[in-house]
Amino acid sequence: MKAVVCKEFAPYQQLTVEDVDDPVAEAGHIVIDVKAAGVNFPDILLVEGKYQMKPPLPFIPGGEVSGTVSAIGEGVQGFRVGxxxxxxxxxxxxxEKVATAAVQAAPIPDAMPFDEAAALITTYATTIHALKQRAELKEGETLVVLGAGGGVGTAACQLGKAYGARVIACARGEDKLAAAKQAGADELIDYESEDLKARLKELTGGKGADVVYDAVGGPFSEPAMRGLxxxxxxxxxxxAAGDIPKMPLNLALLNSRDIRGVFWGAWAGQFPKENGKNMAELFALYAKGQIKPMVSASYPLEDVTKAFDDLMERRVKGKVVLTA
Known part of the structure; x- marks a missing residue:
């Protein structure tokens, strides 16, 4: 089969597409014929050796896929070929194919396109965990989303609205703000041309926001914190901005604010049942039309660097996927 191969931790432009052995379905695993694979910023960090973990070399990147089951390992229940x-x-x-533990897979509705399914896991699972388990977002609260035009940003806008929050979307430029508006945002802030802290205070009548969802970092984290x-x-x-902000801790003391980390992957590993409930809720929200992954571009495996370029150059509105 063909696969994207990372042979060394280096700029993603050095990735190659090669013929490798097909995976086999070991005990407890299934093999999936991949139809689409979601592309995410952590994929870039992984191949460049900048992520929290460093997999053994060489490896095939890609953390979320959709497709059809083509083989089933011993002891697997609940799945059939096809x-x-x-x-x-x-x-x-x-x-083109991937083997994965059966517990990491879930059936998708017949009406859900493969590209939308592949765009669901990382962004929406991260976001539902962030808003439910970490923020405990309540109906009527105000949610501020930084980077609101990207994959996790549009997911946060949609889920925030599904939970009854007032969503203030913050992004750069008209295109990204239009994507956030399409995802359900109530108010828009272009933080490249507007004073973020001042606008947050203005839009909340001086009260300040209840929750800030920050997947960006960089120079806008602190003013967003001050807007709480x-x-x-x-x-x-x-x-995603590349810079990890150094937050003055007195901002947590003032107004009794909390800083809460969100690491969905680690949480899901420790609490698989709760994660399963979150995933079931996401499919239910999709069926009701309350969430819908926004796929802005699709590329073949051979164009993986173009997909990464889209992410790095901020061209993605929603998500980009690879197709096998």
Whole structure:
């Protein structure tokens, strides 16, 4: 089969597409014929050796896939060959086939396109965990989303609205803000041309926001933190801007604010049943039309670097996927 191969931790432009051995279905595992694989910023960090973990070399990147089951290992129940599924694989997803533990896979509705399914796991599972378990977002609260035009940002806008929050979307430029508006945002802030802290205070009548969802980092984290009101919760989701901000801790003391880390992958590993409930809720919300992954581009495996370029150059509105 063909697969994207990372041979050394280096700029992603050095990735190659090669013929490798087909995976086999070991005990407790299934093999999926991949139809689509979601592309995420952590994939870039992994291949460049900048992620929290470093897999043994060489490896195949790609952490979320959708496709059909083609082989089933010993002891696996609940799946049949031909089933349409989605799976969180962490690695090995940028390939024509992938083997994964059956517990990491879930059936998808017949009406769900494979590209939307592949765009669901990382962004939406991260976000539902962030808003439910970490922020404990309540109906009527105000949710501020940084990087609101990207994959996790549009997911946060949609889920925030599904939970009855007022969503203030923050992004750069009209295109990204239009994507956030399409995802359900109530208010828009272009933080490249507007004073983020001042606008948050203005839009909340001086009260401040309840929750900030920050998957961006960089220079806008601190003003967003300053825009939180009493008991506000600041969610540290990621650092797509590249810079990890150094937050003055007196901002947590003032207004009794909380800084809460969000590491969905580690949490899901420790609490698989709770994660399973979250995934079931996501499919239910999808069926009701309350969430819908926004796929802005699709590339073949051979164009993986173009997909990564889209992410790095901020061209992605929603998600980009690879197709096998």
């Amino acid at each position: 089933d349409r599924v989605v799976a969180a694989t962490l690695l090995n997803g940028f390939a 009101g009493w008991g506000g919760r600041f969610l540290v989701v990621g650092f």
